[in-house]
Amino acid sequence: MSLGANSGTYLDQFPGEAKVIRTAFYSSFIALGIGALMGLLQVFHRLDILRLIPSEDYYSYLTLHAVLLVLTFSIFFLVGVFTWAVTTSLDRGLEDLRYTWGWYGLMAVGTLMAGVAIIGGFFDSIPMSAAVLYTFYAPLQAHPLFYLGLALFIVGSWLAGLDWFRSWWAWRSENPDERIPLPTFMALTTTLFWIISSMGVAISVVVFLLPWSLGLIGQVDALLTRTLFWFFGHAVVYFWLMPAYMLWYVMLPKISGGKLFSDPLARVVFVLFLILSTPTGIHHQYLDPGIAEGFKFIVMVNTMFLLLPSLLTAFTVVASMEHGARQRGGTGYFGWLRALPWRDPVFAGMALAGLMFAAAGFSGMINAGMNINYLVHNTWWIVGHFHLTIGTAVALTFMATTYWFLPQLTNKEIWSKSVGLAQVLLWFVGMTLMSNAMHRSGLVGVPRRTAEPQYSGFDYEVAAGSMAELNMQVAIGGTLLFISTLLFLTVVVMTVWGSKVDTLPANGYAETLSGPEDAPLVLDNLKLWTAIAVVLVVLAYALPLASIIGRRGLFGPGGSPSPQFIDTLVFTGQAIVDSAVGVIR
Amino acid sequence: MSSKLQREIGHDEFDPKGTLALITIYFVIISVLWIFMYFVEFLGNDLTVVGAIA
């Protein structure tokens, strides 16, 4: 954390790395702009305010919106953030920038391929489509280019992770007795669970979906590929969230004028995410036939315990802000809140993102509950929930911190902090209106993922207000969010357009009140935690996967019979789980 | 940034009582909402008894 010796902005310290991060950020912002436009068009289409295209094509909007925002926008941004975190905290450049540009290129090419396949869906003249949404459940089929693009993108992200590991390995050989600096620790643990979890989707895409879309195999199993998707599909949520958490831990305290409350607890939190992120995915399949109730219950317990690191984070992060506020003269139980730097969009955006995440935590708790899932499954409630998590906790944090990163990466002053503040507030208000209405609509049964939620023959029974009013709330909220995105992009463009200054604060991150010296050494034992993570994944997934293959064969009913050994495994496993569940019930 | 600091507060002299207050409020809200969602919204819904094989 001794950054004094190497003062200056990030661009001054690491010009080559700054260029990579800048490029990744710009890629991410392009995705953000297009994705946000798709979002606005979707809102208008669903609510029947403006329908530019036939409803059959709505699902290409939706696919583009989801893929561009949750994969492209967030992952391009976060590889930039982690690259910043690793290089800054180790105080050393990446090992080989050609390698770095290599993974960036792979991710960019992958995105373009998938994007072309999706956009093909809008034009009859292009024999290509990928209206399979972000979850691409087989037997819905996309053009091979979509699956190939996805695979390249994911491989690119793995190579990025390896890049950070290479830096750490090199640093460790020179500093054998030092603790892993916290930001690097966070990037590495996140990389580890990302690689473990994305194995699921990689197998699904490379072994089944891609050969099938090329006509090499005749059929694939709907339940198996779906389960493999969710093997990755929940952990990916934490892949987006962890960089936001990292920024809350290492950036927010500094901007509040204080120090991180506890380095050891931050490490505990990231270790918990490493070991618990993946063995929870089946909670997206609570209502799937073909998966035993016992498996669902086990996964629910894992999911509930995954709340713990987030709840701990809430405390540590708020306490760090409070520390800053009190150092700035804040007093009282709540009065200290006034002493925080609300004028700064970096702070205001992150703090409001955190506040919305607290609300998202609640709907997430509901989603994690096994039987209550009957109430909310596949309704608009779910969409309301993840627009608070990825759509605000992550997206708003990324946008707010851009106001800090961009000057660091370009040596240019942010174009207008006032516009920045207006932008983050607009996002907050827009999302409040939109997600509140989505949650409430979901409770009365309004489905997600549909071009026309208006059906003839029945009405939704709205408890408070009217359906029209809820829809109006979504329309206004969606519009405000779109305006907010435009403001954000304007600030970015104008900033990049500006001229360089040399009055910028030096690169750095928050110091800690309780430092790594208080953290037990075992926390830094990444091999141990990875081993535990793998064991937990095997425990949570071996039996459900074996059971699916045992019941349905590798390629689905009507396809090939399952291998003998799997039947034996399933029989034994099922007996164990049944007796375990018998004890619970 | 440090120019705005009025005082330096170390680890041992810092009790985050404001955080404790905020987070206690959060705890109460979450608990009440959970009970409401489960017992009123979910169990009070129509066609509730799903599954139980008669």
Place this chain on the structure above:
Amino acid sequence: MKIHTYEKFWLAASMLLIVGFILTITYGTVGIGIAMVDDSADTVDPDNLGDHPKFSDPGVEQVGENEYDVYVRALQFAFIPGDVEVPANSTVTFHVTSSDVIHSYSVVGTNANTMVIPGEVATITVETEEPGEHGIICTEYCGSGHHNMAGKLIIVPEDEFELEEEQ
């Protein structure tokens, strides 16, 4: 490792919350008897549902005094049968399967809600009470006509209920 007293308190409160959630759900399962859709039904061949004793001619049938089985086939972009009529105050078990892609079978505004996966038979049992009408929709995106996929659940008074003639 130093942990502040307040933080220890919060750690304990968090654990309490988590255990409380798990206990609530367990109460729903054990105390109320809410069962999850599971793997108890045998798999079927989605390509040959026409040969299946039940799904070749899906619909409502009476299986006990107040018990009814409803067989439903989901396909792009309809349910067969679309409208389902059952008597009030009875136990109704839905058996739903798909002959093409993944769908859902969701009775709007109620807890009767399940995924429908080709090869699996989703089985859920509900107790009907008051007469009334509910929409049934597919809530899982299933292709370009997904938004047209809907039906109706009509719960009629017991004395007005009669099974339709088999065709």
Place this chain on the structure above:
Amino acid sequence: MRISRAGLLVAIAVLVPIVVELRTVLVHLGVEMSVTETGLLAAAMVGVLLAWAVAPDVRGRKRSNGESE
């Protein structure tokens, strides 16, 4: 001013979810508010907030943050 202008703006933004959720809660308690009434309530709350912000701080504490930037 007891609060910086930016702080005031943020406080007004934070009022939005409070009003929106309050309305949802009230319905479950049997009190239904129309959109207009909700708007009026929100305006009233903003008014109170403004009055509080502009009124002199009785305890006379010195505030250091805010619009001086």
